[in-house]
Amino acid sequence: GAGVSQSPSNKVTEKGKDVELRCDPISGHTALYWYRQRLGQGLEFLIYFQGNSAPDKSGLPSDRFSAERTGESVSTLTIQRTQQEDSAVYLCASSLSTGTGNTIYFGEGSWLTVV
Amino acid sequence: AQSVTQLDSHVSVSEGTPVLLRCNYSSSYSPSLFWYVQHPNKGLQLLLKYTSAATLVKGINGFEAEFKKSETSFHLTKPSAHMSDAAEYFCVVSEWYGNKLVFGAGTILRVKS
Numbered sequence: 001g002a003g004v005s006q007s008p009s010n011k012v013t014e015k016g017k018d019v020e021l022r023c024d025p026i027s028g029h030t031a032l033y034w035y036r037q038r039l040g041q042g043l044e045f046l047i048y049f050q051g052n053s054a055p056d057k058s059g060l061p062s063d064r065f066s067a068e069r070t071g072e073s074v075s076t077l078t079i080q081r082t083q084q085e086d087s088a089v090y091l092c093a094s095s096l097s098t099g100t101g102n103t104i105y106f107g108e109g110s111w112l113t114v115v
Numbered sequence: 116a117q118s119v120t121q122l123d124s125h126v127s128v129s130e131g132t133p134v135l136l137r138c139n140y141s142s143s144y145s146p147s148l149f150w151y152v153q154h155p156n157k158g159l160q161l162l163l164k165y166t167s168a169a170t171l172v173k174g175i176n177g178f179e180a181e182f183k184k185s186e187t188s189f190h191l192t193k194p195s196a197h198m199s200d201a202a203e204y205f206c207v208v209s210e211w212y213g214n215k216l217v218f219g220a221g222t223i224l225r226v227k228s
Contacts, residue, residue, distance in 0.1 A: 004158075033215075033216070035216075035218075041220065042205065042218040042219055042220040042221050043205070043216075043218040044218075045215050045216065045217070048215065056215065059215075091158075091159065093159075103161055103164065104149075104161075104216060105161070106151075106158050106159040106160075107158055108157065108158035109158060
């Protein structure tokens with residue numbers, strides 16, 4: 001597609017439920033990134049994929065968070081047993097590769113509210 | 116490890132006056148540096164990037180930034196602010212291998228008429 005697409009754009013869920021957030025990167029982009037932005041704060045790195053593998057998962061906050069990517073395309077970020085502190089905007093981004101200077105394009109984010 | 120410090124959380128300017136958003140970085144390697152802008156309820160948009168070429172980088176909408184290695188700075192400037200520039204601006208550094216972007220905390224720019 002023309003840009004990075006994320007769904008849902010907004011999600012309200014009850015504490016303790018599981019949620020899945022989807023990201024469709026720009027076609028042909030081998031690198032895919034997930035970030036989280038809490039209200040009033042900067043972006044936190046969660047995980048990145050090169051192809052279907054995730055060399056760096058260091059940013060995942062806890063074992064309730066997981067992500068996968070298939071077909072070197074779509075990625076899903078799953079949050080199990082959601083907590084109120086998980087409320088944030090989850091941003092997906094993609095780039096042609098992970099080489100330095102490659103422009104990283106962001107989606108508009110999935111706004112998650114845990115009540 | 117890299118880090119980014121945006122020195123002002125809020126900046127307020129009058130329309131038509133210059134804009135200066137300050138950013139200092141720390142990096143173990145030759146960094147790539149970026150400025151992103153985020154308008155309310157919109158996604159992040161790349162303004163400009165530095166990747167070890169010219170130290171003065173020109174971006175979209177009249178913005179530019181100068182990489183100063185001796186000062187470890189990458190300040191964003193614009194000669195004349197426009198109302199549409201009101202947004203949050205993020206200074207970003209990436210490692211030489213480009214795998215991870217480290218974002219500053221952001222600077223909210225307010226433009227007064």
